[in-house]
Amino acid sequence: MSRPMGDSHRRFLQSMMSNGIIGASQAKALHKHCCETHGAHYAHDRLDEFIDVINTQLQPMFMNIRKGMSEEDGLQYYALVNMAETDVTRMASDYADNELELFRKTMDLIVDSESGSASSTDILNCADSLQTKKLKKKETEHVLNKFVQDKWLNEKHGEYTLSVRCIIEMEQYMRVIYQDLIKVCHVCHNIALQCQICENPRCGIKMHLPCVARYFKGRSEPHCPACNDFWPHEIPEILRSQSQGSQSLSSSAKENTAPTPSTSTTRRSKRS
Amino acid sequence: MSQRKKASASQSKSQQTNVNEDEMTLSQMTSSQVQRARENFSSVQIDRKVAEVVQFILVKDQKKIPVRRADIVKHVMKEYKVIYSEVMNRVRRTFEQVFGLKLEEIDTKNHIYILINKLEAGETVSMCPGNPKSGLLFVILSIIFMKGGVAKENLVWNTLKKLRVDSGEKHDEFSDVKKLVTDEFVRQKYLEYVKIPHTEPVEFEFRWGLRADIELSKLKLLEFVAELHDQDPQSWTQQFREASASESRT
Numbered sequence: 001m002s003r004p005m006g007d008s009h010r011r012f013l014q015s016m017m018s019n020g021i022i023g024a025s026q027a028k029a030l031h032k033h034c035c036e037t038h039g040a041h042y043a044h045d046r047l048d049e050f051i052d053v054i055n056t057q058l059q060p061m062f063m064n065i066r067k068g069m070s071e072e073d074g075l076q077y078y079a080l081v082n083m084a085e086t087d088v089t090r091m092a093s094d095y096a097d098n099e100l101e102l103f104r105k106t107m108d109l110i111v112d113s114e115s116g117s118a119s120s121t122d123i124l125n126c127a128d129s130l131q132t133k134k135l136k137k138k139e140t141e142h143v144l145n146k147f148v149q150d151k152w153l154n155e156k157h158g159e160y161t162l163s164v165r166c167i168i169e170m171e172q173y174m175r176v177i178y179q180d181l182i183k184v185c186h187v188c189h190n191i192a193l194q195c196q197i198c199e200n201p202r203c204g205i206k207m208h209l210p211c212v213a214r215y216f217k218g219r220s221e222p223h224c225p226a227c228n229d230f231w232p233h234e235i236p237e238i239l240r241s242q243s244q245g246s247q248s249l250s251s252s253a254k255e256n257t258a259p260t261p262s263t264s265t266t267r268r269s270k271r272s
Numbered sequence: 273m274s275q276r277k278k279a280s281a282s283q284s285k286s287q288q289t290n291v292n293e294d295e296m297t298l299s300q301m302t303s304s305q306v307q308r309a310r311e312n313f314s315s316v317q318i319d320r321k322v323a324e325v326v327q328f329i330l331v332k333d334q335k336k337i338p339v340r341r342a343d344i345v346k347h348v349m350k351e352y353k354v355i356y357s358e359v360m361n362r363v364r365r366t367f368e369q370v371f372g373l374k375l376e377e378i379d380t381k382n383h384i385y386i387l388i389n390k391l392e393a394g395e396t397v398s399m400c401p402g403n404p405k406s407g408l409l410f411v412i413l414s415i416i417f418m419k420g421g422v423a424k425e426n427l428v429w430n431t432l433k434k435l436r437v438d439s440g441e442k443h444d445e446f447s448d449v450k451k452l453v454t455d456e457f458v459r460q461k462y463l464e465y466v467k468i469p470h471t472e473p474v475e476f477e478f479r480w481g482l483r484a485d486i487e488l489s490k491l492k493l494l495e496f497v498a499e500l501h502d503q504d505p506q507s508w509t510q511q512f513r514e515a516s517a518s519e520s521r522t
Contacts, residue, residue: 005370007372007391011372013371013372014372014373014391017334017371018334038391058370060319061323061326061327061366061370062323062327082327
């Protein structure tokens with residue numbers, strides 16, 4: 001039997017609805033805040049059970065709070081996802097048809113690429129060949145910005161990648177659409193886009209950069225975990241942001257003693 | 273998915289009537305007709321329809337757009353409109369039990385709904401201090417309230433100017449301030465922006481919108497203003513009386 005839902009759960013869900021996605025550390029702070037606001041029993045290590053209670057109630061609504069790892073910083077995030085239409089149509093209410101087509105093309109470019117990213121030049125080029133309605137260069141840039149703002153894409157030095165929210169939400173859709181093109185990470189078994197690839201042609205497994213960092217930590221001679229060939233890539237270091245993440249938790253928890261943890265502080269801390 | 277579509281499509285053939293006649297059908301159905309219509313749908317189908325309506329309203333509410341019953345019927349309910357009230361009752365229950373939200377009909381003539389937060393009045397999500405837009409809105413609503421419920425446009429713009437928000441200039445955070453205030457806030461039913469009759473050149477005034485009435489505690493607002501002025505809320509006799517009265521109504 002699942003535990004009944006209380007106001008603490010409802011407040012947590014409301015916050016998830018207005019944020020769309022939050023980092024694990026913010027989720028922990030929010031969990032505490034919600035329990036304390038409504039005088040509910042709070043157990044710091046029971047966040048996932050707390051979320052399960054919400055998910056049981058959300059399931060008939062074809063919604064779900066799901067956990068996923070960011071391909072960039074390796075941190076855990078929680079996203080509220082809609083399972084009714086895992087298709088891109090999920091975004092349909094917010095974007096015009098040609099904007100959605102641009103998003104699909106961008107996704108194609110990213111999935112096809114080795115690096116798991118698409119350059120703004122390539123995206124601008126395919127904006128010329130949209131079938132629904134062509135987008136001018138300026139308009140395309142504007143739409144791309146909107147995708148980044150709405151947390152569907154990430155952008156760094158003119159290179160666009162799929163955001164963690166996008167991957168969590170569209171995982172099913174991507175597996176259906178791209179089938180064999182999609183590979184999963186050998187370590188965490190989630191979709192792998194920005195990753196390193198084993199160069200043995202008979203192997204070719206993929207690993208996320210943060211997963212690589214964690215897997216090879218402290219090993220002098222890295223070998224592929226599947227075929228045991230030498231791993232020829234540079235081993236990234238475990239990102240510092242993990243420790244920073246827990247710091248920002250304590251500070252944001254303090255700042256937000258009053259109402260619901262505000263969106264803007266979390267956004268700001270992410271940008272900086 | 274495709275099976276479900278087929279099932280509902282075949283149903284739609286037998287049930288199909290003009291959507292525009294919806295008002296008529298809704299009011300003219302007798303209970304036995306509803307009962308018969310009800311039998312055409314399996315409980316799984318009805319569950320699914322409830323979920324779709326919930327999602328539809330949530331998406332609108334994210335942008336704070338009020339939802340019209342006609343739109344719910346036209347875009348989501350479709351052939352299920354014969355059991356409109358049953359579906360809506362379950363939608364209402366879901367909003368309260370799962371989301372802590374209340375589906376409120378703010379316009380009973382045109383059947384317009386909004387979602388309001390049921391968790392602890394006064395500390396609503398919309399008034400979250402981290403959100404600059406709600407900060408601006410809160411200031412404007414305060415001005416109107418302190419002016420006795422109606423404030424001339426110029427007064428509002430001038431007060432905002434003192435806070436370095438100039439309606440004639442592009443603002444860093446709000447970009448087009450005038451559009452935000454007179455268009456977005458009005459569409460969201462936080463504000464009313466109406467022409468003052470017999471003015472030449474034309475002047476406009478602001479009032480509280482229906483959503484503001486429901487979502488905001490006037491007493492909390494007065495306490496906030498009083499704190500700014502370092503005075504007792506009761507020193508504004510008229511405002512205090514109104515705030516207390518509206519508090520006891522809810």
